[in-house]
Amino acid sequence: MSGAAWGRPRPKAPVAAKAMTAFAFLLIYVPLAALVVYSFLGPSNGPGTPDAGTLVWYEKVFSNTQILGSLYASLWVGLWSTVGATVIGTAAALALERTRFPGRGVLEGIVHVPLIMPEIVLGLSMLMWFVLLRITLGYFSIILAHITFSVSYVIITVKARLHGFDDSLEEAARDLGASPWQVFWRVTFPLIWPGVLSGALMAFTLSFDDFLITFFTAGVGSDTLPLKIYSMIKFGVSREINALSTLMLVFTFALVMFFFRPSKGVKTVT
Amino acid sequence: MLEIKSVSKSFGKADVLRDISLTIKEGEFFSLLGPSGCGKTTLLRLLGGFDRPGTGEIHHNGVRIDTLPANQRRFNMVFQRYALFPHLSVRDNVAFGLRMKKVASREIASRVDEMLSLVQMAALASRSVTTLSGGQQQRVALARALVNRPEVLLLDEPLSALDLKLRQQMQVELLALQRRLKHTFIFVTHDQEEALTLSDRIAVMNDGVIDQVGTPQEIYEYPRTPFVARFIGSVNAIDGEIKDCRPDVIIVGGPTKRMMTVRPSRDGFRPLPVIPQGTPIRILVRPEKFKILKSAPGPEQNALDGTIREILYQGPVTQFFVQLRDQILIIAQPNTAVTARKGFSGGDKVFVAWAPEDCLLMGRDGPLPVLESPPVDPALSDAQLQLPLGIMEDVRMAGGVAQGG
Structure with missing residues (x-):
């Protein structure tokens, strides 16, 4: 709802537009809903008999050590790639926004490339690069690859926060005796923190559900959750997968809701 | 320090x-x-x-x-x-x-x-x-x-x-x-x-x-x-030419036949410079140093004649815009006593008078070209720090005037 236009008569949307919108939402949410619903249905006793509500698939998920192992792997990869991407991305955003150096414009453009580059190309190039550098494929290479593509998102969100940052705040801190390090931690960081946080969150969710790039850089024996699900599907669709997917859905949804809850917000002094 | x-x-x-x-x-x-x-x-x-x-x-x-x-x-x-x-x-x-x-x-x-x-x-x-x-x-x-x-x-x-x-x-x-x-x-x-x-x-x-x-x-x-004169308060500029330069008085030919005289400031802080005859100069006068008169003043005062174009009542002061032959002077008169408007109105022929001590001498487009600095008497410069009492009030008032202008 657009707050500014509230109360003022606006041109009515044509019926066709409303229908299109409804259709788009149906396309997105009906399959999701089906996935969730099926995760709660027990095996049918035969043709014609209705499925019964059950938590049996969830029990199976939680007793499946392979699934739990890959979940743990995904969380681990997500954690370290988020840390890496956030630190590098924040530093890069500061450099891009604050300093003038030759090639800065080019670099600023390049930042956006991973957002539009076909993932398969990124995955393939990453694989070739790791082989060339003789980096053993495994969790380490997955983390490196995830950092590579998610760093762009962190740079973009932190840069947005830095844009319009009142430089005199940092000068004031220096003036009051703060060393450059103290200026960063006492003034700059608390003020760009919302940007850093949303960048980090984006990095985590991207890493957590990435399939393609992980697939290329995983090597043998390292399974993240998306890879695990894919390999399970190869042996037929089990409702275990529905249950697992529902859990992932709830987890990412909860994560986003928690951090993007209506914020009290840090207002800036004008 | x-x-x-x-x-x-x-x-x-x-x-x-x-x-x-x-x-x-x-x-x-x-x-x-x-x-x-x-x-x-x-x-x-x-x-x-x-x-x-x-x-x-x-x-x-x-x-x-x-x-x-x-x-x-x-x-x-x-x-x-x-x-x-x-x-x-x-x-x-x-x-x-x-x-x-x-x-x-x-x-x-x-x-x-x-x-x-x-x-x-x-x-x-x-x-x-x-x-x-x-x-x-x-x-x-x-x-x-x-x-x-x-x-x-x-x-x-x-x-x-x-x-x-x-x-x-x-x-x-x-x-x-x-x-x-x-x-x-x-x-x-x-x-x-x-x-x-x-x-x-x-x-x-x-x-x-x-x-x-x-x-x-x-x-x-x-x-x-x-620049300083104009930036701190407002100021009128009258162009002229040096006719005679003596230690106690400088005679300047101005826009009218009546010669203008320049004397050292009353406190002696601003002694007269030495300027050769014929040098084009500019006299700056603050609006509040002018007096507006119906008839020509005596020879001890400088005066220019003109016509009142505009009278602006501003509370503490009244501003007069007086049209000379090819320029307009701004004059500020305090609204203290009966002197306030004296029944002046637009179109009146008036004389704008000021004291020879209230002239600020400048070059045509910059500070006065100093050709020979007058000797500075150390005793005098000590005395300069002790500005006469009451000057503060003048400054305050003038500041107010300048804001209006």
């Missing part, structure tokens, strides 16, 4: 400061006054340590400081838009500097409380600074700087964001604070009235150069350049 020694600064091709030399005394309220772009803020930033001078040095109490970064100088700055930390409360903003210096927390608490009550913000100590009004933010910014007991407090147009009433009130508070704490204040402003009101001394800057340094009275009464 703060000494600025031939400091220059350029950004790219633009010379922002050109060979600035200045000495600021301990405990002085010193203003850097000039239009925007004159380099006053740049000079303040050099003092604060946010920029380094291109050439030249800055010394404080004999120690060179221009090479020290901002966090190693015992100078504090009040920024133009306050630059309060939006994520901290009023108290934490004020405590910031002391925490950086690792002062004991008990001492921090007592000094912060003391400073907050000094600026009348104690009641709002735990508020977020984002919820404060402009005047309150201003007070917090002052407290945040002053709590560090700076050797020099730098103020970058701190009052410019406030509305007129609040600004006047803050001027008084600022002055009281400075008198009480006896810190050196260096105050950047483009507001000439503010500078006159607050300062012990003023440096008037123009295009990267200091045109004149002096007390408010000196700056107003004896401007050294046409």
